[in-house]
Amino acid sequence: MKKYGVRRRETCRICGSSHLEPYLDLGDQPPSNSFISAAEVAGEQRFPLRVYLCRQCGLSQLLDLVSSEDIFDEYAYLSSTSRALCAHYQGLVDQALALFSVPEGALCADIGCNDGIMLNRYPAGRMRLLGIEPSSAGEHARAAGHQVVQEFFDAKLGARLAREHGRVSLVTSTNVFAHVDDITSFARGVAEWLADDGVWVIEFPYLVDTVDRLYFDTVYHEHLSYLALTPLARLFAQVGLRAFRVERVELGASGPALRLFVCLDGSARAEDASIQAMLSAEADWGITEPQRYHAFAERVAETRQRILALLAELKAKGETVAAYCAPAKGNTLLNYLGVGPDDIFAVSENNDLKIGKLTPGTHIPVISDQDLLDSKTGYALLLAWNYLDFFLAHSDFIKAGGRFIVPLPEPVIRP
Numbered sequence: 007m008k009k010y011g012v013r014r015r016e017t018c019r020i021c022g023s024s025h026l027e028p029y030l031d032l033g034d035q036p037p038s039n040s041f042i043s044a045a046e047v048a049g050e051q052r053f054p055l056r057v058y059l060c061r062q063c064g065l066s067q068l069l070d071l072v073s074s075e076d077i078f079d080e081y082a083y084l085s086s087t088s089r090a091l092c093a094h095y096q097g098l099v100d101q102a103l104a105l106f107s108v109p110e111g112a113l114c115a116d117i118g119c120n121d122g123i124m125l126n127r128y129p130a131g132r133m134r135l136l137g138i139e140p141s142s143a144g145e146h147a148r149a150a151g152h153q154v155v156q157e158f159f160d161a162k163l164g165a166r167l168a169r170e171h172g173r174v175s176l177v178t179s180t181n182v183f184a185h186v187d188d189i190t191s192f193a194r195g196v197a198e199w200l201a202d203d204g205v206w207v208i209e210f211p212y213l214v215d216t217v218d219r220l221y222f223d224t225v226y227h228e229h230l231s232y233l234a235l236t237p238l239a240r241l242f243a244q245v246g247l248r249a250f251r252v253e254r255v256e257l258g259a260s261g262p263a264l265r266l267f268v269c270l271d272g273s274a275r276a277e278d279a280s281i282q283a284m285l286s287a288e289a290d291w292g293i294t295e296p297q298r299y300h301a302f303a304e305r306v307a308e309t310r311q312r313i314l315a316l317l318a319e320l321k322a323k324g325e326t327v328a329a330y331c332a333p334a335k336g337n338t339l340l341n342y343l344g345v346g347p348d349d350i351f352a353v354s355e356n357n358d359l360k361i362g363k364l365t366p367g368t369h370i371p372v373i374s375d376q377d378l379l380d381s382k383t384g385y386a387l388l389l390a391w392n393y394l395d396f397f398l399a400h401s402d403f404i405k406a407g408g409r410f411i412v413p414l415p416e417p418v419i420r421p
């Protein structure tokens with residue numbers, strides 16, 4: 007079975023400060039996508055899952071780094087299987103092309119292009135497109151006809167791409183940036199590559215939502231930084247970039263997200279009022295203040311108790327309970343709850359790579375959606391809560407009379 011390595015950081019990955027305060031401890035957990043067979047249970051590894059606040063720049067971050075090569079290779083997430091996500095990215099590409107009058111034939115790129123979900127959203131033949139994807143998922147983008155560089159993006163690669171392909175007019179990276187340890191090198195690479203009037207669009211889960219809406223299950227080992235504008239503005243200034251527009255979007259790849267538009271510091275692009283508005287909102291909110299985060303951790307612990315009470319109540323009534331979908335964040339929640347197969351007898355999934363295995367840490371069998379239907383289970387803990395509306399409308403489980411236990415932000419049963 008696969009062996010994971012762990013490395014410990016001692017300083018903030020943006021400002022280098024060692025003034026780091028832990029505020030959320032979710033215990034020792036296996037890497038969130040490390041589904042295992044029954045024979046592998048004994049050798050399973052766990053690593054601390056703990057979030058720290060940098061008192062100097064306000065970046066929330068993990069300092070225990072599980073080696074990323076191991077994490078990314080096997081369960082390379084194929085984004086295009088999600089129709090909701092395709093529609094979301096179509097909106098992003100259409101918006102960027104319309105707002106920034108990107109000329110025909112200009113170079114447009116997606117860093118962390120996965121199976122080509124973003125590149126496929128561009129009007130055919132109008133732009134020169136390039137994907138960057140270190141994992142094997144890039145093969146699917148290549149099969150769809152895209153040019154893909156299979157490497158991790160950093161300052162060196164950004165400079166090389168500028169030489170080999172020319173400067174980039176529009177570059178996107180969605181749900182990638184928060185997964186990178188050396189984000190300074192990543193941002194510097196974009197600065198090296200960006201055309202004078204080029205735009206970098208980044209999307210990531212917003213720390214303020216994570217805290218206010220209690221989305222603590224977005225904490226897992228692959229997710230190294232919990233981002234907000236204040237620390238990012240500092241990072242950009244360090245590498246010759248600046249943010250000039252920001253907006254909140256309800257549906258990113260893993261829930262509500264921030265969409266940030268960044269340009270070269272010397273670019274003629276004017277700064278939108280949204281930037282100062284968000285910076286002052288974050289200051290008022292207390293982005294560098296530990297009290298805000300300790301209160302969050304207390305609410306997380308209370309919510310855990312409430313979810314467990316709800317599960318116990320159903321069990322006392324003689325109901326069997328399953329879980330629905332097995333995304334990375336679902337494993338954070340299951341491990342933090344401390345449940346096992348006695349509490350949740352199975353998790354249903356449509357990913358063939360996971361079916362037949364056990365969930366990491368909690369060892370709950372993963373079954374197919376059809377097997378869940380055949381089991382006549384009445385209740386399922388919805389681990390992919392960000393798709394609640396979609397599953398309420400479309401899932402066979404609900405059509406067959408099943409009900410979801412929605413864990414966050416308030417544990418409730420729907421419909």
Ligand SMILES: [Zn+2]
Pocket residue numbers: 018019020021022023060061062063064065
């Ligand atoms: Zn810092």
